[in-house]
Amino acid sequence: MRAFSRMPRFVLVLEGLGGILLLLSYFTLHRMLPLPAPFSGPLAATFMIFAGIALMLPAALLLMWRTAKAMAPELFNAKPDPTTPGEKHDADH
Template sequence: MRSLGTLPKPVLILEVVGIAFLLLSYLSLNGYVALPAPFGNATAAIVMVFLGIAFMIPAAVFMVWAMAQNVAPLLTKGSPPVNKSLSDQPKDKHHDADH
């Protein structure tokens, strides 16, 4: 992939929301941000970490799939490579092992 701008908009939005959850949980655990009572404890911060990771998974899957299509087209389309058998090779070919 050339840039993150090539991600679909919903996937990009999920990525930003996931990063926001991770940032918010970090800031609340270290005391930089005071959250309301239900969200201000350590359990809520752990839940925010898992939510942040869960929201970031679609972007990772999309990027891996796009790289698989670019790097290994045999995974998504195309025909298998043609194997040349040893009998198709010329007999007079010199190898280092023959010397």
């Protein structure tokens, strides 16, 4: 699998923001971090959880897309690898 550094920077930023929102919601629910009134209730923490997950979805989808393309390139109209075994011009055939 490709390294994380090869993912688009925008996707990595969204992933980081999603993680920060999830941490913030955890701290808010357990009253470890005092926040201003509109952000300190359970409704705000629930919203932060859903927003954090939504921000993490692009990275997960991109990883799934790359994995699917690597596992089944024929499904994505990729050209077949010329060195696949079993071809007519294969030395072992």
